[in-house]
Amino acid sequence: MTSFGVHDTPMQELFGEAVFAAFDDADVGPDEVEALYFGNAMGGQAENTTHLGPQVATHIGMAGKPVQRFEDACATSANAFKNAVQAVEAGIHDVVLVGGVERCTPETGKDTDEMTRIFASASNRQYEQPTGLTFPGVFALLTKRHMHEYGTTEEQLAHVAVKNHGHGALNPKAHFGKETTVEEALDGPVVADPFRLMDCCPFSDGASAVVVVSDDLADSFDDPVDVSGVGHATDVVPLADKEQVHVTQSARDASAEAYGQADITAEEIDFAEVHDCFTGAEILASEALGLVEDGQGGVAAAEGRTRRDGDIPINASGGLKAKGHPIGATGTAQIVELTEQVRGEAGDHQLDGVERGVAHNLGGDAGTTVVSVLEARP
């Protein structure tokens, strides 16, 4: 993956930077790769760029090969990853490239107001957008319900921000390298009650890519990591149609599918990268994935259980909160992080002795969730 932050290069060049690193890591070139599963969420609106697949394929030497662009809001490249893994497992391809790219900063020519409106395109057009609801508001509603049900507090939310900024400070590719404190977080300006500034992830530019190969070929590559499960589910939109908004049902369905494929329970997971677009989203995800009990997400964060030295480390990379959130790149970046952690190659933010991780990538009003389990190859 590239560093996440602000990039002034066109999207195909930014994507190329991640791809060439993935090619180097896997010791393959474009000729050996059979297809590209590509994610980009907002390029049409942000930079009037669609049909980006063949453009990036041209840049990375894969023109001619089949390329498909996926867009599933913030779950864009996780869905590309799911489709790629399915295709390889089913024997459609043996070696494929998966990745995503996004530019969300003013480098696009769009300011934060405009990008906020663009991001809101992933909510419901008929019932949500006309109310002025944007994504801080969407996740504020989910989190408020969680606070109502379980007594989750703003201070517990702040602990998530402090943890992820602390983690991000160890990750040289993170958008934010600075730490924060509970006091600073609780003193920030309100964005959408209960979220203050430090509860919200940034708009970032960045790209990520991975090479997926068949089980038969894996041992001919250096240090392969097993994809033991990928689950994918959707949920009703708009929010008003959901039975219980804080439950994030699609995450429960997707993780049940992924754990079933991997033949594991949540207790057997060593660490997680979850979609913490807002601090509250991490709390909901930690419960939906079964990493902590329902209602305990905020408590676990405040107790330090989800810190890198806790019993179930979450977002050792810094997460979306500190590592950054270039929409279409986020899903595959989680896969990169899991791969490096399982290999023991995560540098300063390496966790001790982790062999199995789970990635949770969510799109829109929790309308799409993809959950992936990666583990050391036996």
Added chain:
Amino acid sequence: MTSFGVHDTPMQELFGEAVFAAFDDADVGPDEVEALYFGNAMGGQAENTTHLGPQVATHIGMAGKPVQRFEDACATSANAFKNAVQAVEAGIHDVVLVGGVERCTPETGKDTDEMTRIFASASNRQYEQPTGLTFPGVFALLTKRHMHEYGTTEEQLAHVAVKNHGHGALNPKAHFGKETTVEEALDGPVVADPFRLMDCCPFSDGASAVVVVSDDLADSFDDPVDVSGVGHATDVVPLADKEQVHVTQSARDASAEAYGQADITAEEIDFAEVHDCFTGAEILASEALGLVEDGQGGVAAAEGRTRRDGDIPINASGGLKAKGHPIGATGTAQIVELTEQVRGEAGDHQLDGVERGVAHNLGGDAGTTVVSVLEARP
């Protein structure tokens, strides 16, 4: 498929209209369908609507199921179809829904100037958009080169328009029901030399959907049609990087792949639906697919060989030119047309005795092409 034209309903309702017709035809409901492969190209830019997959899934009763949105410019839903067929053939799913929807008319709130700029997002951002190139210009460049190489004439282009308007007048779902003449076409205002008004397809609203089932299950459905080949290739962008722009290499690569899978030659094809976004594009496609010899596309049109009563009927539906072109719906609409023709259910525009058809759906600067062969099930 819905009628193509102007629709004032939200995209999920428009898509639902096509889906419910497909469900009725296949005698299935949302519970029996395992996944949705969904296409929409420009909803983000046209109506600030992205992450549309779960929204349409909610509307059609498929919330919860895996949904993926594809976007590959004008080849959007053909690529969704390719991925769906691959998934079913590989045993990933047994019954899937594939389709697409688009709104391109002023019903979106965007006028023709704005939509032209939005469509241009599928060309190259760095080298083409800054020159003011929009899609009439892109295909004018390809066609001009063909005229230079082979002496193709504006009158031959006009014959394509006359033919497709004549065909569309027989199709009650076509955007345009009116016929035209060579004289009227040659007398129209110039859009992008050599194209005049009648050489250009319209901006349309519409939706289309098909149910794809495994070979093992097919005989339990009424009147199934075989998908005997689906090819998919990309080509370099921008245009300036192509060796010969009039050759449309991706169509040649994709058709070779599709014909190989179907174990046929071009001579064994009874009829074709090709991507005639402009009259010149049909001429290029007819050659790239091997339906006529290179250089003979214009001649064949003028001689009536590609008319519904000719030896190789092209675009009996009216094509994009007269049936209309709701971007993300066009690819699957071609599959609907092939299915109905092969079944003998195409009504007033039914061709005589056709058993095998080919569909050609192109995206962007011919950067993506998907070619599908459908035929009567033995």
